[in-house]
Amino acid sequence: MKTWWTQYRRSRQLDEAPAPSAGREPLEQLDARLRRARPATPLPPPGLHDAILRRVRRVEPAREVGPSFNPWRLAFPALAGACGLVVLGLVIWPSRPPVSPVVVANASAWSGSPAADPLLSQAGTATLSAGRRAASEAPAAVLAPLEREMALFESDLRQAAQLAMASLP
Amino acid sequence: MTAPDPNPTDDELARQARAGSLVAFDELVARFEVRLFRFLVQGTRNETDAAELxxxxxxxAYQKLAGYDPARSFATWVFTIARRKQIDFFRHHGVRRDHALGITADDLVDEADPGRLAEQAEERDRVWDCARASLAELPFQALWLKYNEDLSVEQIAAVLGRTTIHVKVILFRARATLATALARWERAADSGRPAVPAAPPITARRMAPPALTL
Structure with a gap:
């Protein structure tokens, strides 16, 4: 193992720079011989140079072109972006808290701040609390006739809306 | 206005060719055709296929010059292309053709004095033929790029598509295997047997597709 490691290190040294003179080590001797020896190779055929240049003149080299817009380059980023948006939507949409109808009604009816009209705010609060109290305290026998009144009220509203729509030019 | 460099580097020529200079690319072809051919013929073992590759x-390389990064070495880039072409060639043909290279002393790219030719021929036969016969494709290519193309370990790693640590291990194993094979062959030569077999016995195994590890 030690010999192997020593030889490997010597070989790496020969990779960096040749031995200054053919040493006594087998690798150094071989390195010197490989540098000195001429490999036995034939010369290329005489017409090779002209044949290469004839072919080169026939072909058109691929010229260097500047950066140009290629719509296909956008295909992958666009697809990845769309997938990302879909995943984001799937994550966010189910985790959204349900919107309370009261909040929606308040938001649509709101036209100013409570500080600007404290009396209106107080009256609204009092009416809501009275209604909540009446709904919880009133017996079903009292509330049952009101259903008919509610149905009539809805019918009146629908007719008023139809009249308004019909009166539009 | 500065005068053009009389002896531009490969990377400078590649930059000029990238800007549209066919003359610069012509010079690059002249510089690299022999180097690439010599690299490729070691794998294909066939001159026609190597010339085609x-x-x-x-x-x-010319067609893809726009994609060449001037910060990188042109040699690394073009050898990477060559290696991929060779891999495609082997995949397409399945089996490497076992043609003898038919090398003679006249084929050697050598301007040395004639007196050294015989000694050099003997040296090449011993080392590189032994390497080709005893090493698999990947270690042989790493060794070739290291010693014949003088590429750094980082450049070899880029060409072979491996990490630098892996290339260092490959080179170490290649050297160790080659040193052992060379010693065995030399012992055989001393005892009167032929030092380099006429038909390397391992070559047939390396030519079978399952053993081809690129």
Whole structure:
């Protein structure tokens, strides 16, 4: 193992720079011989140079072109972006808290701040609390006739809306 | 206005070729065709295939010059293309053709004095033929790029598509295997047997597709 490691290190040294003179080590001797020896190779055929240049003149080299817009380059980023948006939507949409109808009604009816009209705010609060109290305290026998009144009220509203729509030019 | 460099580097020529200079690319072809051919013929073992692959490599390099990064070495880039072409060639053909290279002393790219030719021929036979016969494709290519193309370990790693640590291990194993094989062959030569077999016995195994590890 030690010999192997020593030889490997010597070989790496020969990779960096040749031995200054053919040493006594087998690798150094071989390195010197490989540098000195001429490999036995034939010369290329005489017409090779002209044949290469004839072919080169026939072909058109691929010229260097500047950066140009290629719509296909956008295909992958666009697809990845769309997938990302879909995943984001799937994550966010189910985790959204349900919107309370009261909040929606308040938001649509709101036209100013409570500080600007404290009396209106107080009256609204009092009416809501009275209604909540009446709904919880009133017996079903009292509330049952009101259903008919509610149905009539809805019918009146629908007719008023139809009249308004019909009166539009 | 500055005068053009009389001896531009490969990377400078590649930059000029990238800007549209066919003359610069012509010079690059002249510099690299022999190097690429010599690299490729070691794998294909066939001159026609190697010439075809060299041609394909350089034409592909020209076509893809716009994609060449001038911060990188041109040699690394073009050898990477050559290696991929060779892999495609082996995949397409399945089995490497076992043609003898038919090398003679006249084929050697050598301007040395004639007196050294015999000694050099003997040296090449011993080392590189032994390497080709005893090493698998990947270690052989790493060794070739290291010693014949003088590429750094980082450049070899880029060409072979491996990490630098892996290339260092590959080179170490290649050297160790080659040193053992060389010693065995030399012992055989001393005892009167032929030092380099006429038909390396391992070559047939390396030519079978399952053993081809690129």
């Amino acid at each position: 060299t041609q394909d490599t350089l034409v592909t």
